[in-house]
Amino acid sequence: MSSSKAALLIGGITHARKEWEECGSLLSLKEYPDGSREDFMSKCRNGDFNDVFVIYRSNDSTAVTGPFNQELVDVLPESLKFICHNGAGYDNIDVEACSKRGISIASTPVAVNDATADVAIFLMLGALRRITIPFQAVRQGGWRGKNFKLGHDPKNKVLGVLGMGGIGRAVATRAKAFGMKIQYHNRNPLPEAEAGGAEYVSFDDLMKTSDVLSLNLSLNPSTRHIISKQQFDMMKDGVVIVNTARGPIIDEPALVDALESGKVFSAGLDVYEKEPEIHPGLIKNENVVLLPHIGTATLETQRDMELLVLDNLKEAVKHNKLITQIPEQAKK
């Protein structure tokens, strides 16, 4: 240990513990594996973390400390300059509150792309086939199930990607292999090389003309409930919805209504408005494929994500900057 600075790990580290311990040659290491928001905040107030320069915020740490909202950011130590978050989504960190305090944040984009896109395709195919009925029936000795219905092919269907970032582009690449036509909407069109042949359309056109809609945009105040009754009303009859981004992007009761009316043929969901609660209307609807937020749940991806957090942490200590700083701060 060659510095009076410390790194604080909140929550667990599973696949790169050895690499975390090796960081002990750069700064001292502290851990807060378990506890409560109250206890964590009182330790902050009591000065227990006064030398902490960088936080490793594990993916499950929100269960320990609750969100890093204004209230919590206000008690973080003055010494803290970097938060390295394990996850591509960082909606449980108040970015503005951190920026005001001069705290830089890194997330783990790119490392999550393939695994999450694989799950989106899994959900899309499952939803197109309305797989829930035969999937459950066969294990219960009911073969294809009483309500078995035919599904649809992806071939020649229009896939609309809302949020053509890392995961959206990985979904598009995979969907092309199934013979789908790809269109997308982002706040700005991508350079042609990044769009990979996908057509840029307006938000409204994406709603009106997609056969399958894949949600791949980040959650922030402007994207909360971006898909609501008004948008479902605009969509083609029999549209398929896939959400691997964040639950609150969709107004869940509006989705339940659209499924019940038949406007939406089926949906494939990995994320929900109030995880781990799932709207009863989604659970009872056999046209919905449900997964419990497992987009990145592979051994390879979990290790890659932990290593990327540590690479950010080391960059912060050595060069006072981050490798994958969140876009809201990186563009400033």
Ligand SMILES: NC(=O)c1ccc[n+]([C@@H]2O[C@H](COP(=O)([O-])OP(=O)(O)OC[C@H]3O[C@@H](n4cnc5c(N)ncnc54)[C@H](O)[C@@H]3O)[C@@H](O)[C@H]2O)c1
């Ligand atoms: N299900 C899972 O386990 C899982 C895993 C990883 C990521 N995610 C979620 O997926 C989201 C996307 O991840 P990513 O790595 O591709 O992020 P990214 O930042 O690379 O891409 C997000 C894209 O959304 C676009 N966007 C933002 N606001 C928009 C708007 N209002 N309209 C249209 N486009 C908009 C951005 O321009 C960007 O291109 C994350 O924010 C995260 O919440 C979920």
